[in-house]
Amino acid sequence: MTTSGRREYGGIVTRGDKQADRPTGGGRAGGKRPKPVRDEARNVAYDLLRAVDERDAYANLLMPTLLRERGLSGRDAALATELAYGTLRGLGTYDEIIAACSDRPPEDIDPPLLDAIRIGVHQLLRTRVPPHAAVSATVDLVRLRIGTGASKFANAILRKVATRDLGQWLPIVAPDPKDDPVGHLAVAHSHPRWIVSALRDAVGGRFEDAEALLAADNERPAVTLVAWPGRSTVGELADSGAVPARYSPYAAYLPDGDPSSVEAVGQGRAAVQDEASQLVALALTRVPVEGSDRLWLDMCAGPGGKAGLLDSLAVQDDRHLLAADQRFHRARLVWRATRRAGVITADGTEPAWRPSVFDRVLVDAPCTGLGALRRRPEARWRRSPESVPELAALQRRLLGSALDATRPGGVVAYVTCSPHLAETQAVVGDVVKRRSDAEVLIAPDYLEEVDHLGDGPYAQFWPHLHNTDAMFLALLRKTP
Ligand SMILES: C[S@@+](CC[C@H](N)C(=O)[O-])C[C@H]1O[C@@H](n2cnc3c(N)ncnc32)[C@H](O)[C@@H]1O
Numbered sequence: 001m002t003t004s005g006r007r008e009y010g011g012i013v014t015r016g017d018k019q020a021d022r023p024t025g026g027g028r029a030g031g032k033r034p035k036p037v038r039d040e041a042r043n044v045a046y047d048l049l050r051a052v053d054e055r056d057a058y059a060n061l062l063m064p065t066l067l068r069e070r071g072l073s074g075r076d077a078a079l080a081t082e083l084a085y086g087t088l089r090g091l092g093t094y095d096e097i098i099a100a101c102s103d104r105p106p107e108d109i110d111p112p113l114l115d116a117i118r119i120g121v122h123q124l125l126r127t128r129v130p131p132h133a134a135v136s137a138t139v140d141l142v143r144l145r146i147g148t149g150a151s152k153f154a155n156a157i158l159r160k161v162a163t164r165d166l167g168q169w170l171p172i173v174a175p176d177p178k179d180d181p182v183g184h185l186a187v188a189h190s191h192p193r194w195i196v197s198a199l200r201d202a203v204g205g206r207f208e209d210a211e212a213l214l215a216a217d218n219e220r221p222a223v224t225l226v227a228w229p230g231r232s233t234v235g236e237l238a239d240s241g242a243v244p245a246r247y248s249p250y251a252a253y254l255p256d257g258d259p260s261s262v263e264a265v266g267q268g269r270a271a272v273q274d275e276a277s278q279l280v281a282l283a284l285t286r287v288p289v290e291g292s293d294r295l296w297l298d299m300c301a302g303p304g305g306k307a308g309l310l311d312s313l314a315v316q317d318d319r320h321l322l323a324a325d326q327r328f329h330r331a332r333l334v335w336r337a338t339r340r341a342g343v344i345t346a347d348g349t350e351p352a353w354r355p356s357v358f359d360r361v362l363v364d365a366p367c368t369g370l371g372a373l374r375r376r377p378e379a380r381w382r383r384s385p386e387s388v389p390e391l392a393a394l395q396r397r398l399l400g401s402a403l404d405a406t407r408p409g410g411v412v413a414y415v416t417c418s419p420h421l422a423e424t425q426a427v428v429g430d431v432v433k434r435r436s437d438a439e440v441l442i443a444p445d446y447l448e449e450v451d452h453l454g455d456g457p458y459a460q461f462w463p464h465l466h467n468t469d470a471m472f473l474a475l476l477r478k479t480p
Helices: 017-021 040-055 059-070 074-101 111-126 131-145 148-161 166-173 181-188 193-202 207-217 234-239 275-286 305-316 328-337 387-405 425-434
Strands: 006-009 012-015 223-227 251-254 270-272 295-298 320-325 342-345 358-364 406-416 438-440 472-478
Touching: 040 059, 040 074, 040 111, 040 131, 059 074, 074 111, 074 148, 074 166, 074 181, 111 131, 111 148, 111 166, 131 148, 166 181, 181 193, 181 207, 193 207, 223 234, 223 305, 234 251, 275 305, 275 358, 275 406, 275 472, 295 305, 305 320, 305 328, 305 358, 320 328, 328 342, 358 387, 387 406, 387 425, 425 438, 425 472
Parallel strands: 295 320, 295 358, 320 342, 358 406
Antiparallel strands: 006 012, 223 251, 223 270, 406 472, 438 472
16 A cells, blocks of 8 residues: 555654545535545554454454555554554543443444544544544544444544543543542553452552553553574674663564564564563573473463473573473464474373473463553453453462472473462462472572562562563472
8 A cells, every 4th residue: 555645643644635634523514525535544443443342353463464454564554553452452441431422321332333433532532643633534434434424423422532631531531549549540541440450469459550550551562572592692683673672681672663574583583572471481491400401391382482482492401392282273383483392282281291200391371361461452351350260270280280290309480471369379379288299489589680570489570660561480399
């Protein structure tokens, strides 16, 4: 798609020159309604939101396909992504504002129309698109995709929304923090109430920390690369425009651009991986073990992020990694990410290996993913608190099985991409209490380059403190 006929609004490009500037509503100038302008970036954002709602699509997986199919790149692609992801993250706040501007509650508005209005509200309240352009572009979208009647409704709501900025709307739509602090944070930072409560508990009950965490969840995460040791180097990534990272010796931040255009990534010698993910895998390899250190196991390895790093480290020191995942297609991804590891499809709770044979075991357990909300913009609305006990039961079984697989003197890393206490401390505490052959190590001792990981014995990364996912790590020694 060409960029001719586009106009730049404060760093964001939108299409339609004079049309995008045209004021909307208030009747037809000269009696004739101007033709709506098709705007591909907004269409992509709208289609993504519809796919998330109708087909349970994963935004971060579908977006690259949509951009490719529609031929969007550069600033148009950035605009489509910002509109879609920003709207998905912010819709908890936006729906409260839409409710205040409408005679119908959001749940009574037709879902396609509601999604289009949400995109409009996001532009009005969180982007530098001028209000008249945000309104007219959204109204055009609704006219083209839904119909003229719906576009009048959207126009009326958006014009009301545009009368205030976000800072003026929040005291109107969010509960008073003195009466209902959790409800206030839920509306102000667009998270479901149950997640606000869980995250507040995970940060030790401090509302200021919870607020900083919730705000960080709404930020676009940095793209972090891993240079797989022995296959590429951070220096090589830096030569491609990445910046050496703060903590991990294998990480570099990519300020902009497509990661696959970095040569080492394109050639499968480096990959995209959050820095905390690298560090928890690294911590497992740093714990001293007496005697043999030849056989490592990654029990829940798909899609292979940590296995890729562990395999590279294992190859360097002539160790061997076995990587397992319960799902065949996830195991295939692990196969692609590794060079020498054995990869199998196996249920970690019904081991395909003999007991007490591994020197180091990683169990990166399936979890709610509440630590990666920045990356999966719709995830916060999909998860329900009912999933927590079921996951916690599986996590206990997997950790127990990991300890069974480890030889006495060996070490287990229990990792979740969630800071929810029921998936982290409660799981480890319970499993260790029921066994006499496991001892909890002080995990931050093996990550000395990182501050603020907690008072131990566990290590907890945070988006607002480390600019990483909220990854949890427990290190356990198997005792005789
Ligand atoms: C959090 S992900 C692991 C991420 C991976 N370690 C990485 O760094 O890319 C959890 C994985 O556990 C797998 N899984 C779920 N239940 C399992 C089980 N009972 N046994 C083995 N793998 C399981 C899922 O298929 C999923 O791929």
